[in-house]
Amino acid sequence: MAKLILNRVAKDFGTGRAAVSNLSIDVREGGFLALLGPSGCGKTTVLRMIAGFETPTDGSLHLGERLLADASQSLPPEKRNMAMVFQSYALWPHMSVADNVGYPLKVRGISGEAYRKKVGEALSTVRLEAYAERRPADLSGGQRQRVALARCLVTSPDVVLLDEPLANLDRHLKQEMEETFREFHQRSGATMVYVTHDQSEAMALATDVAVMSEGQLLQVAPPDEIYARPEGRVVGGLIGRGAIVSLKSPDGDVRQLDWAAVEPLFAGEGGSASRSDILVRQEDVILGGEGIAATVESVLYEGERYAARLRLADGQILRAFSRSKLAVGDEVRAVVRGAWRL
Amino acid sequence: MYGYVRPGNSQPVWLFPFIVLIVLILSVLPLARLAMTGVAALANGGAIAVLSDPALWSATYYTLVTAVLGTIISLAIGCTFAFLLTLTDIRAKGLISFLFVLPMMIPPQVTALAWVQMSGPSSPLLKALHIAPPLGSPQPLYSIGGIALLYGVQHAPLVYLALRASLMSLPRDGVEAARLSGASSFRVFRDIILPLSLPGIIAGAAISFVSCTGNFGIPAILGIPASIYTLPTLIFTKFSAFTSRTFGDVALLSAIIAIISVAGLAIQDRALRGRDYRVLGLSGATATFELGYWKLLFAPVLWIVIFFMLAAPFFALLAGALVPAYGVPLTFKTMTFHAFSEILFKQAVTRTAFVNSLSLAAGTAMCLLVVTVLTAYALTRRRDVLGRVVASVIEIPYSLPGIVVAVSFILVFAAPIPLINMTIYGTVWIILIAYLSSFFAVSLKPVVSAFHQLDPALEEAARLSGAGFFRRLKDIIVPLIAPAAGASVILVFLIACNELTISALLWSAGTQTLGVAIYNLDDSGSSDLASALSVLVVLMVVFMMLLLELMAKRLPKGVVPWRN
Numbered sequence: 001m002a003k004l005i006l007n008r009v010a011k012d013f014g015t016g017r018a019a020v021s022n023l024s025i026d027v028r029e030g031g032f033l034a035l036l037g038p039s040g041c042g043k044t045t046v047l048r049m050i051a052g053f054e055t056p057t058d059g060s061l062h063l064g065e066r067l068l069a070d071a072s073q074s075l076p077p078e079k080r081n082m083a084m085v086f087q088s089y090a091l092w093p094h095m096s097v098a099d100n101v102g103y104p105l106k107v108r109g110i111s112g113e114a115y116r117k118k119v120g121e122a123l124s125t126v127r128l129e130a131y132a133e134r135r136p137a138d139l140s141g142g143q144r145q146r147v148a149l150a151r152c153l154v155t156s157p158d159v160v161l162l163d164e165p166l167a168n169l170d171r172h173l174k175q176e177m178e179e180t181f182r183e184f185h186q187r188s189g190a191t192m193v194y195v196t197h198d199q200s201e202a203m204a205l206a207t208d209v210a211v212m213s214e215g216q217l218l219q220v221a222p223p224d225e226i227y228a229r230p231e232g233r234v235v236g237g238l239i240g241r242g243a244i245v246s247l248k249s250p251d252g253d254v255r256q257l258d259w260a261a262v263e264p265l266f267a268g269e270g271g272s273a274s275r276s277d278i279l280v281r282q283e284d285v286i287l288g289g290e291g292i293a294a295t296v297e298s299v300l301y302e303g304e305r306y307a308a309r310l311r312l313a314d315g316q317i318l319r320a321f322s323r324s325k326l327a328v329g330d331e332v333r334a335v336v337r338g339a340w341r342l
Numbered sequence: 343m344y345g346y347v348r349p350g351n352s353q354p355v356w357l358f359p360f361i362v363l364i365v366l367i368l369s370v371l372p373l374a375r376l377a378m379t380g381v382a383a384l385a386n387g388g389a390i391a392v393l394s395d396p397a398l399w400s401a402t403y404y405t406l407v408t409a410v411l412g413t414i415i416s417l418a419i420g421c422t423f424a425f426l427l428t429l430t431d432i433r434a435k436g437l438i439s440f441l442f443v444l445p446m447m448i449p450p451q452v453t454a455l456a457w458v459q460m461s462g463p464s465s466p467l468l469k470a471l472h473i474a475p476p477l478g479s480p481q482p483l484y485s486i487g488g489i490a491l492l493y494g495v496q497h498a499p500l501v502y503l504a505l506r507a508s509l510m511s512l513p514r515d516g517v518e519a520a521r522l523s524g525a526s527s528f529r530v531f532r533d534i535i536l537p538l539s540l541p542g543i544i545a546g547a548a549i550s551f552v553s554c555t556g557n558f559g560i561p562a563i564l565g566i567p568a569s570i571y572t573l574p575t576l577i578f579t580k581f582s583a584f585t586s587r588t589f590g591d592v593a594l595l596s597a598i599i600a601i602i603s604v605a606g607l608a609i610q611d612r613a614l615r616g617r618d619y620r621v622l623g624l625s626g627a628t629a630t631f632e633l634g635y636w637k638l639l640f641a642p643v644l645w646i647v648i649f650f651m652l653a654a655p656f657f658a659l660l661a662g663a664l665v666p667a668y669g670v671p672l673t674f675k676t677m678t679f680h681a682f683s684e685i686l687f688k689q690a691v692t693r694t695a696f697v698n699s700l701s702l703a704a705g706t707a708m709c710l711l712v713v714t715v716l717t718a719y720a721l722t723r724r725r726d727v728l729g730r731v732v733a734s735v736i737e738i739p740y741s742l743p744g745i746v747v748a749v750s751f752i753l754v755f756a757a758p759i760p761l762i763n764m765t766i767y768g769t770v771w772i773i774l775i776a777y778l779s780s781f782f783a784v785s786l787k788p789v790v791s792a793f794h795q796l797d798p799a800l801e802e803a804a805r806l807s808g809a810g811f812f813r814r815l816k817d818i819i820v821p822l823i824a825p826a827a828g829a830s831v832i833l834v835f836l837i838a839c840n841e842l843t844i845s846a847l848l849w850s851a852g853t854q855t856l857g858v859a860i861y862n863l864d865d866s867g868s869s870d871l872a873s874a875l876s877v878l879v880v881l882m883v884v885f886m887m888l889l890l891e892l893m894a895k896r897l898p899k900g901v902v903p904w905r906n
Contacts, residue, residue, distance in 0.1 A: 053802055077805040084806050090799035094821045103817070104807035151807070 002064025003029050004050065004159055004191055009059035011045050019045045022059070023217045025210055032185050032192045033220075034206035036199055036238070042215040043195045047161050050193060051084055052077035063158060083152035084161040087168070089144045091136035097147050098123070098132040104155045122150040125187070126180065142173040149184060162194040166201060178204055199239055203227070211235045229255070229340065233277055236342045242281040245316045249276040250341065257339040266292045266312070266336070277342040282307070284338040285320035291335035294318060299326045310334065354811045358724065361717050362732060368779040369735045372750030373742075379753050380597045383590030391587075392594050401576040402598060408489045408561070408572060409554035409602075415494025416550045419647065420501025421543060426640055427502075428509040429535070430633045433641065440891065441648050446499035447883045449840035450559030451861050452876040453496055456655030457483055458563065459662040459873060466661040467654075470672040484568040489561050493554045495651050500553060501546035508542025509535075527631055541614055548610035552603045556743015558843040562861060573599050574745040574843065581847060589753060596749040600742055607741070656880060662873035681874035692875060694852065695859035698770065702855065703838035706777040707831045710785035713778075715827060718789040719819065723798075740783035744843035751776045752847065768850040776844045785834045788897070792826030825896045832893075836886045840879060 004027040011020040020042040027033045035043040048054045050061060052068065052075060060070035068075050083104070091100050102119040105111075110118070123129045126146035136144055145165060152160050162181070166174045182205060185192055196202050202209050203223045210220040211234070219231045230236040236244055247265040249272045250257060257265075257278070265278070287308075294310035297317070306322045310332065320334060383392070392398060423442050427435050445453060459465055462481035468474035482488060512535065520530045558574040565575055577592050633640060664677040685692040717736070721729050739747050755772050758765045766772045800822065804814040820827070842857030849858045856879055863872035894902045 051802070051806060053805075077802070078808045078810055080806070081808075082806055084803065086799040086803060088797050088799050090797060090803035092800060092803075092818055092822070103804070103809075107804075107808040107813060151803070155808075 002066075002158070003027065004193070005062040006046070006050070007060045007062065009046070009049060009056045009061060011042070011049060011054060012057045018215050020049070020056075020215045023212075023215075024059075025217065025220055027191055027193060027208070030189045030191060032194065032205060032207045034194045034196060034202035034209045035212060036196060036202045036209055037212035038238070039197055041212045043197075043212050044163060046212070047084075047163055047193060047195045050159065051082055051161055052080050080159075081155070081157050082159045082161060083155065083157040084163065085145070085148045085152060085165045087164045089136075089148040091144055091147055091151075093136055095136075096132065097128065097134050097136065097139070100136065100147055101150045101154055104151065108155065118154055122154040125153055125184070126150045141169055142177065145169065145173075145177055146180065149180065153184065153188065156188065157190060160188070160190045160192045162192065164196055165194075166196070166198070174201075181205055209239075211238060213238075230279065230342065233342055236277070236279040236340070240281060241319060242279055242284075243317050243319045244277050244279050244342065245312075245318065246275050247278050248272065249274045255341045257341060259335055259337050262336045262339050263291075279340045279342050280318055280336055281338070281340075282319040282321055284336060285310075285318055286335045286337055287320055287322050287332050288335060289333060291333045292318075294332055294334055296326050296328055296330040296332060298328060357716060357720050357811075361713075361720050364713055364717075365732055365735050368775070368782055369739050372747065372754050372779065373738065375753045376593055376596060376600075376746070376750040379589060379593035383594055386590065392591050397571065397576060398595070398598075401571045401573045401595075402602075404486065404561075404565070404570050405555055405572040405574075405599075405602065408486055408493060409551055411486070411490030412493025412497065412554040413547055413551045415491060416497040416501050416554075417543070417547055419494060419498035419651075420546060420550075421505055423498070423644065423647075424502045424505035424509060424542075426644060428506050430631050430637075430640070432633060432637060432644070438644055438648065440887070441652055442502060443499045444884065444887065445495055445651055446497070447836060447840070447887060448880055449842055449857050449860070449876075450492075450496050450557055451563055451842050451857060451864075452559075452659070452840075452879055453655065454483075454492055454560045454563035455662075455860065455864055455869070455872055455876055456659040457488075457492060457495075459869070460655050460658035465658060466665045466672045467658040470661060481567075483564050484570075485564075486570060489564050489570065489572075492560045492564065493550075493557060496557070496560065497550040497553050498651075500549045501543070504546030504549060505539060505542040508539050508545075512538055531631075544610055544613045548606055551606040552741065552743070555599060555602050555606065556745055556843065558745055558846055559857070559861070562846075563864060573602075574743065577745055577749065578846060589756070592749050593753065596746045600746050603742060603746075656877075659873050659876050659880070663870055663877050665870060681870040682878075685871050685875050685878075689871070691854060691862075692859055692871070695854045695856045695875075698853055699839050699856040702770065702773055702777060703835045705774055706781060706838045707785070707834040709774075709778055710782060710834055711827055711831055714782070714785045714789045714830065715815075715820065715823070718786060718793045718823075719815075722790060722793040736786060737783050739779045740781070744780055744841070745847065747776055747780050748844040748847040751779070768853075770853045773845055773848045773853060773855070776848060777838050777841070780841075780844060781834050781837060784837060785830045788826045788830040788833065789823060792823040796822055825893060829890060829893060829897050829902060832886055832890050836883060840883065 006023060006025045006027075009020060009023045010018055012018045023042075023046065025033070035046060037043045045054060049056055049069065055069050055074040056071060058071055061068040063080075066075075067073075068080060092103070095103070098119055101122050102115060105115050105118055119132075120129065123132055126149055128143060128146055128150065131139065131143065131147075136147065139147065148165075165181075166177055169177060178201065181192075181194075185205075194202070194205060206223060208220055209223050209226050211218045211226065213234045219226060219235050221229070226235070227240050230239055233244060236242070247262075248268070250261055250265060251272060254261070262278070292312060294312050297309045297311045299309075300307045306324075306326055308320050308322055308326050310318045310320055312318060318334065318336075326332070423438075426432055427439055427442075432438075458481065460467055461483055462468075463475045463477045463479050465474055483492070516538075517530055517534060520534045525533060556574060557572075558578065561570065561572040561575045562578065564570075565572060566579075571579065573595055577595050580588055580592055580595070661672050663681045664679070665672045666676050666678045666680065721733050751772055752767065755765070755767045755775075766775075796819075801814055801818060804818045809817060840857060841855065842861060845853075845855040845858050846861065849855060854862070856875065860872050860875050860879070863869075863875065890902050
């Protein structure tokens with residue numbers, strides 16, 4: 001196993017707009033990278049280039065010392081020793097569960113006792129031993145997902161790719177499968193690349209999150225860091241909940257702002273002449289008797305709390321949580337205990 | 343470096359060039375040769391002789407008149423059946439649909455023979471029922487009207503299938519919205535359904551017209567006795583009286599047929615322009631009208647039409663096969679199976695024809711199976727201009743009349759093949775190649791639709807599992823498209839078995855097909871043997887259609903033409 005390196009990779013399908021451009025990421029050995037972005041941002045194309053289904057039009061991909069693909073040559077997928085969980089699971093309907101899981105072994109010429117042992121192990125990891133002789137059509141969505149995962153496990157691949165594997169599952173199953181993925185990652189130690197448009201999945205699973213938009217890589221960082229210190233409007237808007245307001249730039253090169261630093265900016269005092277985008281997380285807006293005056297514009301009851309949209313005097317929007325009930329039109333005051341200059 | 347492939351195409355490098363080569367041999371080469379010979383004939387001045395030949399112009403006239411009339415008749419019958427069977431709650435739709443499509447699968451010369459046996463003064467059936475016209479009165483079908491009527495019967499199923507396809511995609515909610523707007527059933531039909539189904543009607547008319555233009559079996563049996571020659575039968579007679587000018591002449595005649603067909607398709611294209619009604623909203627649920635009391639009128643009408651299109655001609659054919667001798671009335675006492683035993687056990691010609699047709703059909707179906715699986719694979723995974731060009735070039739020989747394809751292949755293979763110095767003209771191989779060319783599109787369609795329904799991830803998963811091209815073809819792709827491939831084999835087998843037009847020009851002693859044998863037997867006056875052979879052919883067609891019907895549940899939608 002080795003590091004997966006994407007070096008200035010680009011892909012142009014000839015549609016006039018590059019699907020992926022100038023993208024460089026190093027995925028460390030045994031790392032779990034989540035590719036996060038809205039649909040159509042090129043994240044699936046990146047995954048398919050790693051797998052070898054697409055070839056880059058520029059740049060190169062390496063696995064350790066080994067070249068996977070560049071603009072002039074490409075190692076076909078069948079020679080890359082990778083595995084993938086597809087969004088549609090891609091189980092072969094004409095084979096039993098055991099045959100599906102064992103197929104990569106069969107192709108590699110493994111048979112007899114070794115074959116049966118490995119298939120049995122893979123099935124027991126995903127707790128599906130009892131279903132070995134069933135057809136995929138007879139399984140539920142979560143069970144099919146686990147068969148697809150077992151098929152990845154069976155050959156100890158260098159890289160495991162996951163293409164929105166939880167998109168078709170309901171919420172309970174999602175949580176259970178997230179658990180299974182995490183367990184699988186820890187146990188196998190394989191490098192994993194996970195494509196998703198759901199930030200909570202990315203945060204929960206990955207050791208690193210890469211945010212993409214319109215074919216560009218915007219930021220790569222561990223989940224907690226990308227949450228606390230997003231780069232730019234797009235990442236700030238995509239990760240977590242919050243609002244982006246445009247205020248006068250704070251003095252100096254500070255990015256992490258506390259109430260003392262933000263209060264004058266909201267009041268329109270101090271700061272420099274230029275303006276900055278400031279990200280205010282929803283949980284950092286505290287409603288109370290003091291602070292910035294705002295009007296409640298809409299309220300959503302979420303069960304454990306209320307989520308409110310507040311309109312400031314200058315028309316900008318803040319978001320806040322509230323324990324107590326709010327009504328549209330209420331006048332409130334808010335303290336911003338922390339903010340981040342994008 | 344070992345193991346690396348060039349980017350841009352993850353398929354085996356040889357696959358697409360291989361398919362292009364096959365398409366070049368089967369489609370481009372013969373048609374290019376036909377065009378060249380035609381141009382050469384024009385340049386040699388032979389053209390004036392051909393073009394000033396009154397036979398050419400009368401044949402063109404008869405071709406156009408019979409094709410236009412035939413198209414009108416097929417439209418009338420086909421539209422009635424399509425509207426009633428698709429949109430109403432009439433009973434036994436599946437059965438009626440199956441029976442209605444049958445005539446399309448029956449060889450045209452068999453249809454013609456059956457209708458001849460059904461009408462006229464010497465019809466065994468009418469005689470047995472004592473309603474035959476007096477001896478000496480003319481056979482009414484030996485006329486332009488007769489040819490047009492049979493064109494109509496033969497091609498009505500084509501109109502039916504085309505219109506049905508567009509009716510099936512009619513949204514029920516659109517019809518329901520019109521209802522809620524206050525429109526009566528009749529107004530909904532006139533204002534909503536008719537305009538939306540017009541593209542289907544136009545497409546059906548075009549297919550029917552092109553098929554009429556190229557039909558050989560019907561004018562050969564009905565026209566030649568009355569000296570009514572259409573272009574295909576004229577080509578046939580030119581080959582019978584072979585001279586040094588024949589090649590140039592038939593190239594020009596084929597070119598005229600091709601031009602008429604292309605003109606028909608061009609008119610279709612024009613008529614369809616601006617009528618691309620993408621159906622919005624939910625489709626799938628087909629609109630249904632309750633006929634109520636009208637059912638008492640419509641259901642018998644459908645059954646009567648089916649009786650006259652199918653049952654009556656078949657019984658006439660059967661009667662013709664069972665009479666002991668020409669002109670003897672058929673009763674239970676006089677009826678004999680002599681004709682059947684004659685063609686099955688005694689006549690060497692019919693035995694050869696059976697062997698030839700069955701092995702040609704099997705050979706065509708099997709060769710095309712291999713080629714189409716590879717072609718469909720390559721074409722569905724390739725969405726560029728070249729892929730689309732190849733796909734449409736494959737369609738050309740199928741949409742051209744068979745007689746044009748046959749003439750083209752004669753021109754290509756009349757001389758020995760260069761380099762290997764072998765002549766395949768006059769052997770069974772030239773028929774096989776012409777069949778491969780003509781039925782490529784038929785074979786390809788079901789397989790392509792199966793590939794379109796196949797999730798590409800299924801193959802990608804196999805690739806990541808480490809399986810190379812042939813491995814995943816064997817383990818994953820072929821098992822998954824097997825039902826559609828099976829249907830494709832049966833369809834091609836069915837059509838190739840009953841084919842006459844191509845083999846009528848390409849056969850020689852020892853390479854007769856069933857179609858040729860039926861035509862020759864009838865031509866030489868053995869109508870009882872021709873009828874008996876036809877009865878067997880019809881039974882074979884029904885058997886294979888039933889086989890497809892049984893497979894239908896496991897097939898992708900649209901593979902079995904007459905099913906929903």
